[in-house]
Structures are given as C-alpha cells and as structure tokens.
Amino acid sequence: SDQFNRQESPLSYPAYIEMTKSATKSENNLETNEMEEEEEEEESYWKRKVLPILHILQIENNAERLCDACAILYQTLEEGNMLGKRFKRRNLLLKMLYKLVDVTSDSLGLKLAKIILGVS
Numbered sequence: 001s002d003q004f005n006r007q008e009s010p011l012s013y014p015a016y017i018e019m020t021k022s023a024t025k026s027e028n029n030l031e032t033n034e035m036e037e038e039e040e041e042e043e044s045y046w047k048r049k050v051l052p053i054l055h056i057l058q059i060e061n062n063a064e065r066l067c068d069a070c071a072i073l074y075q076t077l078e079e080g081n082m083l084g085k086r087f088k089r090r091n092l093l094l095k096m097l098y099k100l101v102d103v104t105s106d107s108l109g110l111k112l113a114k115i116i117l118g119v120s
Contacts, residue, residue: 039088045080046089054096063105070111074118083118090119 053073060066077083082090097112 042080042082042087046087049076049080050082050089050093054093057096057100063103063108066100066103067105067108067111070108070115074111074115077115077118087119093119 050073053069053076056069057066057073060069074083094116097116100108100112103109
C-alpha cells in the first residue's frame, strides 16, 4: 500500500533534459554502430563476391562470357542488396560497366542496361 500512496517526485527540468540527452546519445551510438557494421558487411561482400566478377569483366573479350558474367553480377548485387541504393563502390562499378558499353553485342548491352539501371 506504501507503493500506491507514495508519489514519485517529478523530474526537474534540467534532470529531464539530461535524461533526454543521454537517451538520444545512446540511440545515436546504436545507429552509428549499426551503420558501421553494415558498411563492414558491405565491404566484405564487395571483396568476396563482386570484385572477382568485375575482374572477369575486365579481362574477358568474349561477348557471350561477358553476358554470363553480367548475369552473375546482377544476381550477386541483388543478393547483396546493392540494387536500388547508393553504396560505397557504386561509382567504380558504373565506370567499369560503361567501359563495356562499346562492345558490339545486343545481348550484352541489355544486360549492362539492366545492371546500370538497377544500381542507379
């Protein structure tokens, strides 16, 4: 019954402000940590999955094999949730893909367009 009779004293305004600041800092720290983890995961995924495909695109001369590599690249980007959003290495990827636009192959052009539009 003491619990119900005792009234909590209201927080003073400075104490309330301090509590709010502390909660905001905690939330910001959590968000920062989550963003850093996402960036590390993205960087790791880029190095493990995407870079090997980009290497193939750089050295390959056969249009059919380039098409296959582009199909795999699109799927890899999709699996890594890199389509439809900005990511750290987006500009590098687009530069590499634009270099392939000059290859005279309609099917390669379509695959390149799909990837370029997917990351734009």
